[in-house]
Amino acid sequence: MAYLKQKMSYFHTIMSRDINSLSREEITVKIEKKLIQTKNFMSLHTLFSPKSIAIIGASTRAGSVGNDVAKNLVKSDFRGEVYLVNPKGGELLGKTCYPSIGAISESVDLAIIIVPASVVPAVLREAGEKMVRAAVIISAGFKETGEAGHALEAEIVAIAQEYNIELLGPNCLGFIRPQAFLNASFASTLPVDGPIAFFSQSGALTSAFLDLSRGKLGFSTFASIGNKALINERTLLAHFGEDESTRVIGFYTEGLEKAGEIITLGHKLLAKGKPVIALKSGTTEA
Incomplete structure (x- = not known):
């Protein structure tokens, strides 16, 4: 139903403009582009299983976040394409730097x-115009x-919703998918593959847990969610609940919206044999 509403809304937008200013081919291209974007909105498949990535x-x-993320991807065994974007152009790690994603x-x-x-906002909009369907905002x-x-932040949410972009962050470390040798973060540790999906609102805790679990636990996905502008705890629980490579879900949060819904979803996942372990920070009386 939501998909149908998105289609109808877009058709209404197209028809309400001066349609005489567009050729039939231009109208067709615009509609087809929008339908491709809306079809898998918020499925998170593109986010966690990309075939091509632009940094x-x-x-x-050296030592900057932009350099660390580039090294993590370019020097990894990730089988997809990796493109580097820097307005100054040039070359980095043996790869050409494009002046823009466009x-x-x-x-x-x-x-x-x-x-x-x-x-x-300008960068995210340009990505949307290029039909990029997932974004991680580390900034x-x-x-x-x-x-x-x-x-x-409200502006980037509006842009992501306009272009139907799966948006993780902002203010996050990124994510890691060990099975795909995909380290889309600036963390230096690549955990081993395993059945645990873990995500955290705190970047510091994410880094600490990566270090503490090294060689002891295996992960299907390890993600930092930051400000949770669009993708939040409930989104990820629903996703990992259907993920066949995940058998256990763990997360840390500093604040929950609609906690009742999350608890209900957790009970449903537990009934299916997929336990959820949650830790929420807070204060108690001394």
């Missing part, structure tokens, strides 16, 4: 965005910084 903000500066002629499934917060500087940052 927007790849940096030549300059990449091939299709891109996932955009990893590591640019100043003020630039993120900080959004609602965690105050009123101005909150408005900026």
